[in-house]
Amino acid sequence: MIHIYTDQNLLTAANRPHVFPLLFDLWYNKAPDPKISKHYQLTTPIEEADILIYPIAINRAITQFGVTTLKRQLQQWKTHQKPIWTYTEGDYGISLNDEQIWQFRFGGFDSLLTANTQIMPAFIPDPCSIQKTRFFELEKAKMPQIGFVGFSSTKLNVWSKALAATYYGNLKRLLGKDPTDFQGFYPAAYKRKQVLTTLEQSPLIETSFIHRDQYRAGAIAPAQRQKTTAQFFENIFQNPYTLCMRGAGNFSVRFYEVLAAGRIPVLIKTDVRLPLPEQINWDAHCVMIDTPATTARELYQFHQAISDTDFRAIQTRNRQLWQTHLTRESYFCTLHNALKSSL
Template sequence: MLKLYTDEQYLTPENRSSVFPLLFDLYYTHNLKLLEKYQIVSRMEDCDIAVVPVDVAHFDINNKMIELNGFVDQALALQKKVWVYTAGDYGLSMDRLTFTFRMGGFDSKLNSNTVILPSFISDPYSLLQKEFKAIPKAALPRIGFVGNASNSLIKRVKEVFVYLRYNYKRLTKQLSTDYQAFYPSSIKRYHFLSLLLKSNKVETDFIFRKKYRAGIKTAIEKQKTTLEFFLNMEKNPYNFCLRGAGNFSVRLYETLAMGRIPVVVDTDMRLPLNIEINWPAHCVFVSKDSLEEDLISFHNTISEQIFILMQENNRKLWVEYLEREAYFSKLHSLFKN
């Protein structure tokens, strides 16, 4: 059992969307399996880990950094580990001696106490109402993709506008995040996918969307496009994964949950549980300058048996390490030991 202390006055209905993810499971949804591993205590002196209750940006934006620093200072003075959470696409690097939980960032710039959270998704096979089944290896690599990828002038202008608006909010303290260079992800996707489309050594199965999630407006549209997304993934052993606005890919976790093989463009990502997980055994990491060659080389090298096993292991990896409850169970083991 790990004993956690937090400031429970922040655990209100209004703060549900910004609360530290594990506290959400313990305090709001009362996950019984996680409550067997974690206990919230009422005194900081009695805890193993002091958890800042909400996204650190909440304190910065609301001029409460003194309160945040006081919480951290008190915990460190008691020689407690401190967990902080920085939400959103970009996240905020912390200079304090804390463990910072975030979705992504640049591995070469993150300190050793930065803990990456996976994107917590529901099991896609529950939606498909099917069982996982690996795809045999074919002569050519077959890669799928459904998503926002466009090279139109309108899209280029929109990407620039979104980036400028983000930086304006950073400069005016409406957002509290790290700076990131301009990265028009939908245009980059279009460029990389177009290169694969031209190849006679790769089979492609791509559906290009002009808007995020196809611009859905109704529940029926959401169900239809989500089903189309996962059916494409089900029938293609490889799936193309590129970062979005932040330096992480939700599609990576969706691909693993489907038991397929992510083809990940290397953008200096740090992935979750990187001490526990041998990520090159689960993904094909490709360079932006040699995407086609890297994929073909991998496919030609891997045996039929390992190709099947890799898909099985990817499904297992998601179930045992990256599904929400599984992830926090693994985290418990890491910090308990």
């Protein structure tokens, strides 16, 4: 059992969307997952706690209270000589170079992240529930079949908007109006389109791509969003492989959706850090691509080398991995088991 202290005054209804994810079960959820209750417990005396958790996303806290107030509270907590867990919501993280502070975020560049930065998976709904289907395995075909549905475009205005957004975001950071890390220019939709086009031209693989000119095809109305969501997951379930490339924050929500569906992500590596690297052998669950230009050849080689039995087995393992390590509850339970001995 890990005992946790947090500032309960900030655990309000208004702050619920911005709360440290573990606190959903420990505070807001009236029927918390029994596994969470078995591994974690809130405590009021700070002296009895093993870990101190700042209750809401620190980028939210800076917006609400200012950076000075946040730093003052963290400095006060540090006097107790206990690990402090913080969380950054959204695409971009905030780097705090302090060995006592553990930073939880969804993405970032591995070479720039501190050793005590913990990458969380995107906590997503179960694709099987969304599609009202049970998990099923696909049989191995002669050629690898790879799918993708999403925003991908080499139009100049898409590239220009990405550039303008990057400059504007970094200007806000420079002026102290945005506390998140500075970002390099990466036109995600443009890069995706380049890779997808190359794959479509390859004779080594079969592709099933739906290119969108906008995020979610610009769907706003509920019926439209439901339709585009169904197309998205149908494509994942029908293809054993799905291309996964980074978005704005150097991580891919699609990556976790593919795993949850029991399919095989083809991940273009971009100095990414994945969750729980000490507990998960990621090479056993996906096809890692170092150079985008060689994606088709590397996927073909992977597909030819894997047996029919192992091809079905990796699908089942990926579904199980999501269930046992990558849901919100299972992620924090796995983290508990890894950290308990060191606290």
